[in-house]
Amino acid sequence: MSKPTALIKFKAKLSRPATPKGAAWTFLVLPAVASAKLPTRSMVTVEGSFAGQPFQATLEPDGQGSHWLKIDNVLREAAGVAAGDSVALEIAPVEKEPEPKVPADLRKALASNADAKATWADITPVARRDWIHWITSGKKAETRGKRIAAACDKLACGKRNACCFDRSGMYSKGSMGAPEAAE
Incomplete structure (x- = not known):
């Protein structure tokens, strides 16, 4: 414990x-x-x-x-x-991480890919949150679509976490960070 x-x-x-x-x-x-x-x-x-x-x-x-x-x-x-x-x-x-809200476009893609959906159901809420954050951190709709497709492919192959994703934001160039405060 x-x-x-x-x-x-x-x-x-x-x-x-x-x-x-x-x-x-x-x-x-x-x-x-x-x-x-x-x-x-x-x-x-x-x-x-x-x-x-x-x-x-x-x-x-x-x-x-x-x-x-x-x-x-x-x-x-x-x-x-x-x-x-x-x-x-x-x-x-918190003692137990809550389930993240799955965006509609990702939910739809997972529903159409049984293998990806099975892996998604088997990973932790933190891993699901990381996948969602990686997908939604793309600035363009085109990038988001590509990331959803890549995520489903990787999940379908049994990949349990988003590869090469800097969860701290310390090593990525501006993709994560606190907002700038207004004057």
Whole structure:
């Protein structure tokens, strides 16, 4: 049985992203000392409190060895905070990673390939999340389509994880990272 991770407590500044202009959501970057207490530099789902409000979310790697968190308006408003505020958080990794939301185009492709679907059903939620992230991180629709086809081919051959995918964002050129904060 694994030892539960201690509660990680910290404060971080809430920012509005520079793009897209007029974005309704906000974000924060975890302090390096808080991020270092997490079990991985890649995506990790946590639960805890955001300015006293309970939440569960998946932290994204910032490409600098830390993590960032997107805050939706519902949580931000419930906490009574705004962009520019310093917010107190208490987090811990979840015991079991939740199932990722499978995009409709990938779901359709898997449904039409029994071997790929069988491997998909047999891999972990973290591996499924990595496949989804690799597919959706392509900037062009054409790239996404190619990645879906490649993923289905690889899954059909029994490949269980996305190859050559930098889960931390530290070694890829800008494909992962925290948003730039608006001035």
